[in-house]
Amino acid sequence: MAQAAALLVSATLFAIMFALGLSLAGDRLNLVRERPALFARVLLGTCVLVPLLALLLLKLPLSAALTPSARFAIALMAVCPSAPLALRKAGKATGSRQLASQLQVSAAVLAILSIPLLADVFTQTYGISGWDIGPKEVALQIGKAQLLPLACGMLLRRWWPGWAQRWEGLFDKLANGLLLLLIVAVLVKTGHQLVPFLSRSALALGFMAVMVVASLAIGHLLAGNDPEERTTTALVTSMRNPGLALLLASTYASGMAGLKLAILSYLLLTVLLSVPYLRWRKTLSLRGAS
Numbered sequence: 001m002a003q004a005a006a007l008l009v010s011a012t013l014f015a016i017m018f019a020l021g022l023s024l025a026g027d028r029l030n031l032v033r034e035r036p037a038l039f040a041r042v043l044l045g046t047c048v049l050v051p052l053l054a055l056l057l058l059k060l061p062l063s064a065a066l067t068p069s070a071r072f073a074i075a076l077m078a079v080c081p082s083a084p085l086a087l088r089k090a091g092k093a094t095g096s097r098q099l100a101s102q103l104q105v106s107a108a109v110l111a112i113l114s115i116p117l118l119a120d121v122f123t124q125t126y127g128i129s130g131w132d133i134g135p136k137e138v139a140l141q142i143g144k145a146q147l148l149p150l151a152c153g154m155l156l157r158r159w160w161p162g163w164a165q166r167w168e169g170l171f172d173k174l175a176n177g178l179l180l181l182l183i184v185a186v187l188v189k190t191g192h193q194l195v196p197f198l199s200r201s202a203l204a205l206g207f208m209a210v211m212v213v214a215s216l217a218i219g220h221l222l223a224g225n226d227p228e229e230r231t232t233t234a235l236v237t238s239m240r241n242p243g244l245a246l247l248l249a250s251t252y253a254s255g256m257a258g259l260k261l262a263i264l265s266y267l268l269l270t271v272l273l274s275v276p277y278l279r280w281r282k283t284l285s286l287r288g289a290s
Contacts, residue, residue, distance in 0.1 A: 021153020073262030
């Protein structure tokens with residue numbers, strides 16, 4: 001059962017990133033060179049400011065009442081940027097899928113260095129031992145789950161553009177179907193545990209909600225005045241990488257009760273709290289168009 005779940009997660013992430021690569025036109029992939037200041041600001045926000053915000057929140061006296069699993073979940077999600085879900089949300093909302101993809105890939109590459117450094121900061125701050133996260137472990141996970149399938153899709157788009165355009169829709173539907181299947185599987189497997197966990201974790205949910213809203217605000221404020229860019233950068237900054245967080249949790253804290261449920265709770269809150277933000281951005285976009 002565990003192997004089947006891991007296979008489903010891997011297949012879903014591969015399909016999402018591969019479908020994205022097929023959809024990316026080559027003439028739109030030079031945004032890093034065109035907008036270096038924007039990329040620098042957003043990467044600073046998602047890879048540095050969001051983790052530092054979590055560190056400050058977890059130093060508040062009120063945080064002493066949090067369970068260890070809640071504290072670890074907030075810290076892990078904060079230090080793990082670059083979530084594939086941000087790309088799909090940007091494409092479906094008023095954001096730019098092209099910009100989101102380049103920001104996400106840039107954050108993934110930067111995370112190879114930022115995650116080990118931030119893990120050291122958190123472990124030294126809280127006196128935790130046994131969390132010797134190295135760049136190699138992070139690079140392998142990010143490369144296999146995100147960069148490799150994205151590169152495969154982009155290369156096919158470049159070498160066989162006609163084939164890519166013809167099959168792009170099918171692979172996008174396949175990715176959507178696998179994502180829906182994964183969500184249903186997670187709810188079936190953890191639903192009986194997740195609901196009781198949420199009902200008795202009001203304080204932890206409050207801290208997570210503050211993190212999500214603040215992350216949205218950081219991304220929104222670090223963007224330029226372009227509405228599309230603001231929506232995109234807010235999503236990229238707030239959407240953390242639950243797959244990497246769960247991998248680190250399984251590797252370094254497999255015996256901690258409730259940690260994976262707390263990570264899933266953070267993900268659920270991120271998705272829910274992004275809805276009103278996206279509706280607000282869509283309303284502003286419609287007003288501007290009228």
